[in-house]
Amino acid sequence: MTKPGRPRIQRALTPARPHQAVADAAQDSPSEFGGGGGQIGKNGYQTFRHACPRNCYDTCSMVSYVKDGVVQFVEGASESTFTRGGLCVKGYSYVRQTYSPDRIKYPMEQQGRGSGKWKRLSWDQAIDKIARKILDIKQRDNSLLGLALTKYSGNFGITNYGVEGMMSSLGYTTRMVGTPCWAAGIDAQNFDMGSMLCNDPEDLPQARYIILWGANPAWCSVHSMRFIFAAQDAGAKLLVIDPVFTQTAAKADEYLQVIPGEDGALALGMCRHILDQGLHDKEWIASHALGFDDFAAYLRANVTVEWAAQSSGVPASQIRMIAEEFARARPATIWIGTGMQRHVNGGSSVRILDALVAMTGNIGKPGGGVRYGHLHTWGFNFHAMSQKPPKDSKGWRGPSGPKGEFDFADGSGQSEYSDRALNINKTAQEILDATDPPIRMLWVACKNVLSQDFDRPKMLKAFDKLELIVVAEQFFNQTVEQADIVLPVTTLFEEWTVNASFWHYWLSINEQAIKPLHEARSDLQIAAALSKRMNELAPGSCTFATEIDSKEWTIREFNQNIYDLFGLSSWEDLRKGPAKAKLTSSAAWADHRFATPSGKYEFHSELCAENGHDALPAYKEGRKPYDKFRLLTPHSKFAIHSQFQNLDWMAEFNPAPCVYIHPSAATERNIADGDPVRVFNKVGEVRLTARLTTNVPPDTLLMYEAWYKGLDFNCQNLVDDTAADMGAYKTGAPGVAIHDQFADVARA
Numbered sequence: 001m002t003k004p005g006r007p008r009i010q011r012a013l014t015p016a017r018p019h020q021a022v023a024d025a026a027q028d029s030p031s032e033f034g035g036g037g038g039q040i041g042k043n044g045y046q047t048f049r050h051a052c053p054r055n056c057y058d059t060c061s062m063v064s065y066v067k068d069g070v071v072q073f074v075e076g077a078s079e080s081t082f083t084r085g086g087l088c089v090k091g092y093s094y095v096r097q098t099y100s101p102d103r104i105k106y107p108m109e110q111q112g113r114g115s116g117k118w119k120r121l122s123w124d125q126a127i128d129k130i131a132r133k134i135l136d137i138k139q140r141d142n143s144l145l146g147l148a149l150t151k152y153s154g155n156f157g158i159t160n161y162g163v164e165g166m167m168s169s170l171g172y173t174t175r176m177v178g179t180p181c182w183a184a185g186i187d188a189q190n191f192d193m194g195s196m197l198c199n200d201p202e203d204l205p206q207a208r209y210i211i212l213w214g215a216n217p218a219w220c221s222v223h224s225m226r227f228i229f230a231a232q233d234a235g236a237k238l239l240v241i242d243p244v245f246t247q248t249a250a251k252a253d254e255y256l257q258v259i260p261g262e263d264g265a266l267a268l269g270m271c272r273h274i275l276d277q278g279l280h281d282k283e284w285i286a287s288h289a290l291g292f293d294d295f296a297a298y299l300r301a302n303v304t305v306e307w308a309a310q311s312s313g314v315p316a317s318q319i320r321m322i323a324e325e326f327a328r329a330r331p332a333t334i335w336i337g338t339g340m341q342r343h344v345n346g347g348s349s350v351r352i353l354d355a356l357v358a359m360t361g362n363i364g365k366p367g368g369g370v371r372y373g374h375l376h377t378w379g380f381n382f383h384a385m386s387q388k389p390p391k392d393s394k395g396w397r398g399p400s401g402p403k404g405e406f407d408f409a410d411g412s413g414q415s416e417y418s419d420r421a422l423n424i425n426k427t428a429q430e431i432l433d434a435t436d437p438p439i440r441m442l443w444v445a446c447k448n449v450l451s452q453d454f455d456r457p458k459m460l461k462a463f464d465k466l467e468l469i470v471v472a473e474q475f476f477n478q479t480v481e482q483a484d485i486v487l488p489v490t491t492l493f494e495e496w497t498v499n500a501s502f503w504h505y506w507l508s509i510n511e512q513a514i515k516p517l518h519e520a521r522s523d524l525q526i527a528a529a530l531s532k533r534m535n536e537l538a539p540g541s542c543t544f545a546t547e548i549d550s551k552e553w554t555i556r557e558f559n560q561n562i563y564d565l566f567g568l569s570s571w572e573d574l575r576k577g578p579a580k581a582k583l584t585s586s587a588a589w590a591d592h593r594f595a596t597p598s599g600k601y602e603f604h605s606e607l608c609a610e611n612g613h614d615a616l617p618a619y620k621e622g623r624k625p626y627d628k629f630r631l632l633t634p635h636s637k638f639a640i641h642s643q644f645q646n647l648d649w650m651a652e653f654n655p656a657p658c659v660y661i662h663p664s665a666a667t668e669r670n671i672a673d674g675d676p677v678r679v680f681n682k683v684g685e686v687r688l689t690a691r692l693t694t695n696v697p698p699d700t701l702l703m704y705e706a707w708y709k710g711l712d713f714n715c716q717n718l719v720d721d722t723a724a725d726m727g728a729y730k731t732g733a734p735g736v737a738i739h740d741q742f743a744d745v746a747r748a
């Protein structure tokens with residue numbers, strides 16, 4: 001399908017000044033809660049530096065404008081050539097998020113999970129109850145393996161790894177490891193190249209051909225669109241490959257509707273055609289790659305363009321055309337979205353996309369590359385995370401594996417004991433199965449378990465097994481509803497930290513701009529309070545500091561390597577604005593010294609074979625359908641997962657969830673646009689409104705994940721916990737096949 005023209009979305013990136021009238025009438029009134037931060041700007045506002053700490057590609061550099069101790073409005077920082085002074089709809093609503101009447105204001109205890117009968121506690125009471133429970137577990141089990149932590153992407157500030165530090169400081173505990181997000185792709189890139197590096201997105205304008213493969217940056221990385229448009233303006237072709245005609249697809253020169261999970265077949269067809277046409281980069285392959293002959297033999301023996309067309313639903317003529325265009329354009333690049341690897345064959349598909357970019361000689365080139373993400377700028381001290389367990393702590397016997405994609409050295413050191421690592425993507429099953437000792441207590445931070453984890457009905461059963469559930473949260477979300485104790489946590493304006501991105505190369509300091517609202521405390525302060533009480537009740541039972549200055553702790557995360565990488569003389573330089581890494585090239589792998597065992601790009605990877613997969617980037621079948629329709633539950637424009645959609649500001653734009661159905665499928669079921677429907681499968685059901693659109697294939701249902709305040713919509717009632725193929729090697733657990741789900745629909 002070719003779509004002509006593309007309306008611009010630049011306007012969304014223009015800095016909004018919702019409170020300009022207030023600004024003009026302003027008096028100087030510096031906030032006393034800057035922790036020594038902030039500058040007096042125009043019109044009497046005190047300004048502070050921030051970073052959007054969510055799990056978003058863009059990790060925007062932000063500025064807050066404070067008057068009378070209140071954040072009046074926010075802007076994107078103009079110094080960053082990535083953020084460019086603009087935020088997305090979610091970023092602009094941070095003020096509402098912080099001052100929302102729905103924020104959790106003080107510690108509370110629930111009289112019966114799900115009862116809604118909450119009783120206010122003082123911080124001392126709450127922490128005392130928690131500390132006594134931890135000591136009780138230790139006494140019963142002679143270890144703290146009965147205490148489990150689940151944490152993911154609520155806040156990626158570097159000091160926020162103090163939550164993991166808090167656990168280590170108590171002893172060896174159980175950790176939910178891995179990532180629900182991008183595990184399969186991480187392994188795939190590690191097998192092919194030895195690490196996950198990524199071109200600077202700001203070099204996209206140099207590309208002559210861009211494929212956005214299962215990525216939706218028009219919603220999920222709005223700032224990247226500017227660079228894509230610049231490439232198009234300079235004559236590049238933009239191709240979007242997605243089962244859904246997304247807003248990103250609407251900007252493309254060409255759109256291909258692939259059958260979900262069949263991207264590997266499509267890319268193999270392209271590889272075969274490029275090989276047949278002799279369009280592969282023989283020089284690049286000879287100098288920098290290992291095992292290409294094996295891959296070529298595999299293609300000749302197992303792949304035809306017709307087979308690829310049959311499997312992927314993309315006509316053979318189109319496969320040939322895009323293969324030739326891609327191979328002839330130099331440089332050409334693929335952005336592999338995280339969406340497309342959430343399949344039982346997702347890692348295998350990513351390896352094939354890597355191979356396509358490699359065989360055309362596009363790796364290591366500005367404007368080229370196979371773009372997935374990177375952690376190149378994350379070399380902090382991880383001081384907050386690195387805490388030693390108390391002496392004589394007992395734990396799991398045996399070595400500890402990686403604890404997720406951000407597994408930077410943990411200070412627990414070498415010991416005969418370690419933490420018990422369980423799969424975060426099977427949290428419910430792991431809790432149900434764990435014995436010796438069972439999991440007795442769950443600590444939840446930066447994670448909305450009952451909105452974002454899988455097989456929600458099973459999760460509720462697993463929660464029934466737990467003796468105590470503590471959630472550190474900002475909002476009364478669906479996990480808090482099922483908790484025993486909730487602790488109010490701060491927002492980004494209320495504490496210090498520092499933020500790097502897994503996509504661009506900017507670094508931003510996050511200053512404290514205001515005093516924490518209500519009785520909110522940061523996760524670090526919570527850890528300190530817990531340590532204090534633990535040591536009062538049982539001296540030596542916790543090694544965490546008992547007083548925390550979040551600014552001091554932020555400074556401690558910096559080191560000379562970070563200063564050198566960003567050209568900083570001190571962390572304080574960041575108070576003048578964000579800094580960009582001094583890259584020798586915008587291209588990842590520009591020196592072609594790959595981090596694989598052979599030092600080459602490995603089409604044939606023994607390491608991959610040792611990890612139980614095919615050594616070659618070979619086709620792997622997708623999941624067999626278990627119900628009538630394919631069900632996709634990707635990311636919303638108005639939410640970061642379960643965050644933001646709950647705000648009244650956002651509800652105004654997007655009041656209620658809906659399921660998108662193709663008109664032909666809807667007619668068969670007598671469903672009209674706007675009808676209330678039931679979507680159901682073996683996991684459970686949800687009720688919502690039907691919307692008819694040809695943007696989805698006839699055999700697919702589409703709904704966006706999100707948490708709406710006051711509505712019981714939850715797509716995890718339909719998503720099971722089936723694993724993706726890869727992820728265990730680098731992140732400690734396989735990824736999860738979020739988009740290999742199936743369901744049926746009927747009028748409600």
Ligand SMILES: Nc1nc2c(c(=O)[nH]1)N[C@H]1C(S)=C(S)[C@@H](COP(=O)(O)OP(=O)(O)OC[C@H]3O[C@@H](n4cnc5c(=O)[nH]c(N)nc54)[C@H](O)[C@@H]3O)O[C@H]1N2
Nearest residue numbers: 055214215216220260261337338339340634635639640641
């Ligand atoms: N607005 C907003 N921005 C976000 C987020 C958010 O929740 N909201 N989340 C952040 C996070 S944590 C992440 S991981 C990223 C995600 O960023 P993206 O990967 O860009 O977004 P997703 O919505 O997860 O998936 C992208 C696309 O994958 C498609 N897809 C699903 N299965 C297949 C398949 O088999 N093949 C192909 N080719 N495509 C497929 C979906 O239809 C979807 O359009 O965005 C980040 N930014």
Ligand SMILES: Nc1nc2c(c(=O)[nH]1)N[C@H]1C(S)=C(S)[C@@H](COP(=O)(O)OP(=O)(O)OC[C@H]3O[C@@H](n4cnc5c(=O)[nH]c(N)nc54)[C@H](O)[C@@H]3O)O[C@H]1N2
Nearest residue numbers: 152153154155180181445446447448452472633634641642
């Ligand atoms: N069906 C379906 N499921 C999915 C996905 C999908 O596409 N479809 N996407 C998956 C992906 S890519 C991801 S990354 C995960 C995301 O899974 P989560 O990381 O669980 O996602 P969030 O909804 O952002 O939940 C973070 C929680 O942390 C809280 N929080 C924010 N800041 C802080 C803080 O400083 N301290 C503490 N203690 N809490 C804080 C927020 O209020 C929020 O409740 O979801 C996965 N689940």
Ligand code: SF4
Nearest residue numbers: 052056059060088091
């Ligand atoms: S959600 Fe993403 S685009 Fe929006 S402000 Fe945060 S980092 Fe920027």
Ligand SMILES: [Mo]
Nearest residue numbers: 055180181182
């Ligand atoms: Mo994610």
